[in-house]
Amino acid sequence: MSDTSHYTVTGMTCAHCVASVTEEISDIPGVEAVSVDLPTGAVTVISEGLVDTAAVRAAVEEAGYRLAG
Numbered sequence: 462m463s464d465t466s467h468y469t470v471t472g473m474t475c476a477h478c479v480a481s482v483t484e485e486i487s488d489i490p491g492v493e494a495v496s497v498d499l500p501t502g503a504v505t506v507i508s509e510g511l512v513d514t515a516a517v518r519a520a521v522e523e524a525g526y527r528l529a530g
Contacts, residue, residue: 463493464511468504469529470497470521478526485520502529 470482479497486495486506494507506512518528 463507463509466506466508466512466514466517468506468514468517468521470502470504470526471529472526473497473499473502475499478524481524482521482526485524486517489516489520 473479473482476499479499482504483495483497486492486504489508489512491509491512492506493509496505497503506517514528521528
């Protein structure tokens with residue numbers, strides 16, 4: 462069964478930003494799909510089981526952005 466998690470990423474301004482965040486989060490073990498909405502910064506992660514928020518935060522920071530909250 463898949464789990465869905467929602468996050469908000471700040472600092473993204475273009476399609477390249479979206480691609481970078483999507484790529485980094487997709488590399489987290491267990492992540493099946495990532496959807497990023499540029500205007501709102503909303504990120505939806507579908508995964509096998511729960512994904513550690515710290516891992517998502519680290520992936521977003523590796524891409525050069527910040528996880529809100």
